[in-house]
Amino acid sequence: xxxxxxxxxxxxxxxxxxxxxxxxxxxxxxxxxxxxxxxxxxxxxxxxxxxxxxxxxxxxxxxxxxxxxxxxxxxxxxxxxxxxxxxxxxxxxxxxxxxxxxxxxxxxx
Amino acid sequence: xxxxxxxxxxxxxxxxxxxxxxxxxxxxxxxxxxxxxxxxxxxxxxxxxxxxxxxxxxxxxxxxxxxxxxxxxxxxxxxxxxxxxxxxxxxxxxxxxxxxxxxxxxxxxxxxx
Numbered sequence: 491x492x493x494x495x496x497x498x499x500x501x502x503x504x505x506x507x508x509x510x511x512x513x514x515x516x517x518x519x520x521x522x523x524x525x526x527x528x529x530x531x532x533x534x535x536x537x538x539x540x541x542x543x544x545x546x547x548x549x550x551x552x553x554x555x556x557x558x559x560x561x562x563x564x565x566x567x568x569x570x571x572x573x574x575x576x577x578x579x580x581x582x583x584x585x586x587x588x589x590x591x592x593x594x595x596x597x598x599x
Numbered sequence: 600x601x602x603x604x605x606x607x608x609x610x611x612x613x614x615x616x617x618x619x620x621x622x623x624x625x626x627x628x629x630x631x632x633x634x635x636x637x638x639x640x641x642x643x644x645x646x647x648x649x650x651x652x653x654x655x656x657x658x659x660x661x662x663x664x665x666x667x668x669x670x671x672x673x674x675x676x677x678x679x680x681x682x683x684x685x686x687x688x689x690x691x692x693x694x695x696x697x698x699x700x701x702x703x704x705x706x707x708x709x710x711x712x
Contacts, residue, residue: 520698521698523701525701531705532690532705533642533690533701533703535701535702538700585654585655586657587644588644589643591641592641592642
């Protein structure tokens with residue numbers, strides 16, 4: 491079945507360092523979404539990518555969708571303590587929506 | 600709008616009991632999703648509805664789980680009988696359009712003893 495692998499599982503960075511999480515799908519995705527979940531909270535939508543090779547930016551966050559629409563990345567520049575949480579990717583392949591396992595980000599101040 | 604509303608926020612029950620989780624989606628949204636989140640399995644899509652009709656229930660773990668959406672403003676997820684391995688946080692989410700942004704509720708933390 492369709493799978494979305496997300497790496498790394500966990501990353502602990504010093505405040506001010508950059509952070510990247512990657513998603514790889516076993517099948518072509520029609521779109522990919524990114525969500526952030528703070529500890530004890532619920533997932534909150536960050537962005538959606540639809541086009542092959544698409545790049546979108548939100549302040550210090552940069553999102554990319556691969557040319558083959560099978561992989562995506564989220565890059566945070568100069569992390570801050572407010573970036574702490576779990577970042578999930580989610581992709582639709584046909585009628586199936588699959589979430590990645592998430593990357594837990596911890597930031598040391 | 601108050602966002603997606605879920606109740607109860609916490610539920611503690613004993614093995615074998617019936618559990619009903621409730622969700623009120625955002626008004627006007629035509630898609631409703633039920634998820635389960637555990638440390639071991641992450642965030643899993645259980646079932647989703649479009650205009651109150653179940654579209655994909657392939658994520659429902661077994662026959663003990665059932666979900667209904669009798670109208671556009673209410674959905675339930677029922678577990679009968681409950682087992683300790685059902686302990687998890689259950690989220691409901693809604694969206695306007697299938698592939699659009701999903702708005703998650705605060706979740707129900709279920710503990711089955």
